[in-house]
Amino acid sequence: MTAPSSRADVVRFAVVWTTSLLSSVGSALSSFVLGVWVYQTTGSVTGFALVMLAAMLPPVLLGPLAGAVADRFDRRRVLLGADAVSGVATATLALLVHTGGLRPWHVCVAAAVSAAAGAFHFTAYQAMTPLLIPARHLGRANGLMQLGMAAQIAAPAVAAGLLTAVGTTGVLVLDLVSFAVAVSVLATVRLPARVLRPARTEPPKPLRADLAHGWRYLRARPPLLALALVFTGYNFIYGLAGVLVQPLILGFASATTLGLLMLAGGSGVFAGSLVMGAWGGPRNRMPGISLFMFAGAVALALHAVRPSPLLVGCAAAVFLFTLPIVQGCGRTLFQTKVEPASLGRVSGTVQALGQVAQPVAYLAAGPLSERVAEPLLADGGALAGSVGALTGTGPGRGVAALFLAAAVLLALLAAATALAPALRTLETALPDALDPETADAR
Structure with missing residues (x-):
């Protein structure tokens, strides 16, 4: 080019x-x-x-x-x-x-x-x-x-x-x-x-075969399938935090404060998007995904420590700052490792795998909060003396405990992403669909 x-x-x-x-x-x-x-x-x-x-x-x-x-x-x-x-x-x-x-x-x-x-x-x-x-x-x-x-x-x-x-x-x-x-x-x-309409290397298949193409493509390349499943887990944790953050804040603050803290969270995504847009992300994207996932886990944990609007506002901004970097690195990996003629079908499958996690998180959040976490973190509850020492006890602190659980899950996901051989070597084990010189000369 x-x-x-x-x-x-x-x-x-x-x-x-x-x-x-x-x-x-x-x-x-x-x-x-x-x-x-x-x-x-x-x-x-x-x-x-x-x-x-x-x-x-x-x-x-x-x-x-x-x-x-x-x-x-x-x-x-x-x-x-x-x-x-x-x-x-x-x-x-x-x-x-x-x-x-x-x-x-x-x-x-x-x-x-x-x-x-x-x-x-x-x-x-x-x-x-x-x-x-x-x-x-x-x-x-x-x-x-x-x-x-x-x-x-x-x-x-x-x-x-x-x-x-x-x-x-x-x-x-x-x-x-x-x-x-x-x-x-x-x-x-x-x-x-x-x-x-990029050129296809094979003649068009029946639509039914094309619907399964993305899944077959991922299964034939285990590192890419593993990455897609990582983002399924990531979207579940994000969905769980997203649906619970408003009840968490309203447990100790007014609706006006909620609006301000939501705006603070939006500013975190905005800042992260601009940083990613200017920076382009780390050269080695898989370690970058793990690192920013772990930073997000720390920010999620801070939501649970104390019912403080200032602390939650800062933690929300930091967590959502990491989101565009993690998502941007993941999308870039799929775009560079998947041939252009297959990218639509693979992207559609990856999108379906990722999106299915959020409805599950939304449906699980209410029962987990109301029937499990809140009773356990009530004054005198079974976890009041252990987890309650970190989150506090009483109304609304069960939701805080779920944020702490989400933080632990995200930290474990970050560790798995860093340590799993298929993911750790993804960038070198799979060739780029278009190397930089070819891509820039196309």
């Missing part, structure tokens, strides 16, 4: 990244205000949880199909189609809000449709990235791609103000505007044919 061509591809990536980020921000704002609407309308935590569950299941169920589509068809059209479907779902909700006909089940259906479209968008986007960015810049690109997560975490602070100013319909209209801008820009940017 010549220098001008390389610069042009970086510019193209920047355009695609900007449109995806803009769409993510709009979607995060809509998701928050719709969740608030469901809770205020039904007064039910279960109703709110159903909306979240509706948004989680489609990526798990559709990941392999999204990967097959990304490898079979023009990836720009996949992105445009996914954004169009999400836009139609949002427009339908806006119309229902405006006419007073919106019902909670409408929100669940729309959340599922948007999440399904998002699975196709994310997989095609991941598959395009290593074909747009020189190999030496992939870590930076994957770091910047985590800014969408920062937007999702910080959305409540922004959306609450917008909700007061323009109402639910206004926020949905803003989301539609973000979709329109993203689709318009993506439709006009010039992308090379190799990015849109």
Whole structure:
């Protein structure tokens, strides 16, 4: 790749990244205000949880199909189609809000449709990235791609103000505007044919075979399968902490403080994404994943030590700072070790494996907290004299104990990642799909 061509591809990536980020921000704002609407309308935590569950299941169920589509068809059209479907779902909700006909089940259906479209968008986007960015810049690109997560975490602070100013319909209209801008820009940017549909080394297989291709690919390469399972465990721990952090904070602080601490957490993701975007991550990515996982484990443990808003706010920011670096290093490894023609199907399978952990964590968090941890950490409970010496006892400290358990799990996962032979040697045992010179000359 010549220098001008390389610069042009970086510019193209920047355009695609900007449109995806803009769409993510709009979607995060809509998701928050719709969740608030469901809770205020039904007064039910279960109703709110159903909306979240509706948004989680489609990526798990559709990941392999999204990967097959990304490898079979023009990836720009996949992105445009996914954004169009999400836009139609949002427009339908806006119309229902405006006419007073919106019902909670409408929100669940729309959340599922948007999440399904998002699975196709994310997989095609991941598959395009290593074909747009020189190999030496992939870590930076994957770091910047985590800014969408920062937007999702910080959305409540922004959306609450917008909700007061323009109402639910206004926020949905803003989301539609973000979709329109993203689709318009993506439709006009010039992308090379190799990015849109990379050449396949084998003739197209039946769709059913393609759905299993990602799993077969991983099984044939145990280090990559082990890495995918590491991120399944990592997502479970992240999901457990994510669903419990609000009850933890509300156990000793006000809703206003909760909002400020959520914003602090979002700032951690934002800072981590910018650092990863500028740095690109460690040269040896597997040791880097282990190191930042362990740092995240320490931060999770600090959540449990004392019911202090300042301590929890700092710990949340540190934990979420590590997230873009760990995720960015993992995605870069898959992008550099998997051939471009298979990357969509492998990414879809990895996404499904990773995403399945979060619903499990969400479903487990409530019973573990209410029926196990809280009774054990109550004053005079069975663990009051042992674990309680670290976390304190009484209402809400069972949740703190679960944070401590999550920290231990994450530390063990970091140790396994550092010590398991298949993972420790992954970077040298598996050849790069495109070495840096070839990748930059493609």
